Amino acid sequence: MGSPADTSDDSGRRIVAERKALPDAPGVYIFRDRDDQVIYVGKAVSIRKRVASHFSGGNAEMTSLVDRFEFLVTESESEALIAEQNFVKRYRPRFNIKLRDDKSYPYVAVSLDEEYPRVYFTRERHRPGRAYFGPFSSARRVRDTLDLLGKLFQYRTCEGVEPGRRSGSPCLDYYIKRCGAPCVGYIDRQAYRANIDAVVDFLSGRYDQIESDLESQMETAARSQDFETAALFRDRLASVRSLFERQRITGSKVGTADLIGVAAEGADANAQVFQVRDGILAERQSFYLENPAERGLEEVTAEFIEQFYAASPAIPKLIVVGPYMAGLVEPLQQFLSEKRSPSKVEVRVAERGDRRRLRELAERNAHLALDQDRLRTEHRRQRRVESLSSLADTLGMTELPIRIEGFDISNLGGQHTVASMVVFEGGAPKKSDYRRFRIREDTGHSGPDDFASMEEILGRRITRYREQADLSPHDSGRDDSFAALPSLILIDGGKGQLAAGVRALGEFIDLGVTVIGLAKRLEQVYRPGSAEPIDLPADSEASLLLQRVRDEAHRFAIEHHRGRRGRAMTESALDGLRGVGPARKRLLLNHFGSPDRMLGASREEIEAVPGLPGKVAREIHEQLNRIG
16 A cells, blocks of 8 residues: 555646646636535636646645546637636635625615516515616615615605505605605506606616606696696706716716726735716726635636626626736627627727726726725734733633634523524634534423523533544534634623533533633623632723624524524414415415515415415415414
């Protein structure tokens, strides 16, 4: 049997041989590690040459993990772009470019499938009959946009298919001129839809059309001597023109285009998208990117463009990029044109004029945003280090408490008792290591016994550590959270909870783990064996860190408890309904989306459930009313 060094040499020779056998053709290549996980997906004009460049001067951390290659030959670079995007979506490789929080970018939605459409904030974009606009780089930008639209074009904000509320009177939005009150007939359907059409035009960037329509509506109302309506349109037109003038690009001939500037430094990058519509700077989006493979500016920009427009419901006819993208203009045009089909998309390198000026401005903003993000990150890191250092000194620890685990119990009258374990590493939450528990033991008490519950949960934590600690990191049954040994355990509670925890944590204490309790009333910190709290000011950085851990454990436990209690209540209510078996129970829950919405539904809403007979729906509504 060969030594580990021999095995490593054999693997290296095999990888070199496989690299040489790769095709000299356009396509997509995939790097897999020894656990067969996809760690990187790339595209190239020549697969063999591009892969060789990774090993000759690329990211050493990534190439050291490569165990084998896969590839897909394509007819052209544009086909390779499409294939690459499909693979990235499927595998979400560790070393590819990632838009931070890209799963939850916000959109503005317009419910065109309703008689009186709503305009609202959303993070989904799959419902038929809805128009979606975005993605926006932050939730705040969406809310600012909705606030502006509410001032310019009145529309309802009430939820539900039908406008209004049970009282039958207009809500506050009507009196502050944010809604025309279609619920009580103060505005008819045609006039309301005209407002919604204006919202869609605004979000689509048809600003010239908005001005023209408002001016026409004002003149029509004036000719009909409806001076009150004419004044309304006059004021709206003045507001729109004032807004557009502030955002109009002086002397610009850009028209409608997206101008993209990107900055990349090390493993971080920022992309700025200046969205110009009818010569007006409609939006300036800023996206932070993770670039773990430290790829060059051309590749970062190309992959950002692919991901951003894959998530965008609308693509403009013109996209302006920097000169470093000249070699990828043609494949990007083909890729984006297929997305925008049947209309074509032009990708242009800005060489002079307003387009170059704005594109360079976007790039400068990308560099500034990246610098500011790094400063903020460094400041947060420094504060966390100071907090951990202060905490270690106060608790007499020989090392910084890098891993802190916080535990809390949640119940209501002893029912559905649960516990939470949250983890902070380096002073920041590590949510992938959070764990939840259900209390198993019957304490023998008539009410809840938080002391016994805490002892049980911490005992189970010790047991899981024993089970996991000796497993290999590559073992499929290993749980990294339970296998890790914490530096500090924080118990939510005072001396009583701490004493219960210490009874279970003897093994951890023998291994050098520090255990403390944090009492809520005065934020007092207790150590085992001491009746007096530690002298730690409640407003100190160290105390504030402990409070964040305790509050997060409390939030996580409450969330779990509410979920269990809600499911139990819903199941209890539905299981007792006549005419509702397992199939209809699933039908109701699938239709309403959540137990709360179903239990609070009106008779008409229950009758509208597809596949549910009207008589059964009415009986269900009557039974729900009787049981409250």
